[in-house]
Amino acid sequence: MSAAADLMQCDVALRALIQQHLHAFSVEVGVRELQHAAAVAVAITDAGHGAGLPGLPRHAxxxxxxxxxxxxxASHLRKHAGQWALPGGRMDPGETPEQAALREMAEEVHLELDADAVLGRLDDFVTRSGFVITPVVVWAGAAPYIRPNPAEVASIHRIPIAEFLRKDAPLLERVEHSEHAVLRMPVGSGWIAAPTAAILYQFREVCIEGRPTRVAHFEQPVFAWK
Structure with missing residues (x-):
């Protein structure tokens, strides 16, 4: 973990650092077909009341x-029910990834931000289920009034960025069905699977550490393929 991880504050200095690192990063773009194009918001906020996860203490x-x-x-969703996710979804006709990420975040967690909140993009990630996901990094500030849309979201968690800087992250597992390792990111006493984990790892490497790390080659667990 970085020496400053425990002191990482959601302030103008962090925003400037992330913008600097994203400006220096050359994004790799996947081939998008509209019906398979999606965008997610990597939204930076205050830790607030904490994540409330096993093994992860709450904050003041x-x-x-x-x-x-x-x-x-949400558990009733047809695809990827109950799984960890970043706010996001399919891109509508005529939308940019930035517009789609902001719209989906407003729909899923009732957080409405304007275009000025967008800091940049990370690499597109092509999933086993056929989507090209564009991660859009946004500055959410305090975001004190977010709440889940029960039609899509079971719960919302504010996970400290320091948790993604743990020395045991990422977790890599070799599997028989692929030449590439499955990537997971540990959180508390559990873990998050790719593709979400791959995006979180690239956020850590590019936005926080300033390392131009690629993640598109990492494998996903079989349960995430459908």
């Missing part, structure tokens, strides 16, 4: 420690 109310907004998908 509306802590200013920097965190990312993640969700658990």
């Amino acid at each position: 109310a509306w802590s200013t420690q920097a965190a990312l907004i993640l969700t658990r998908r």
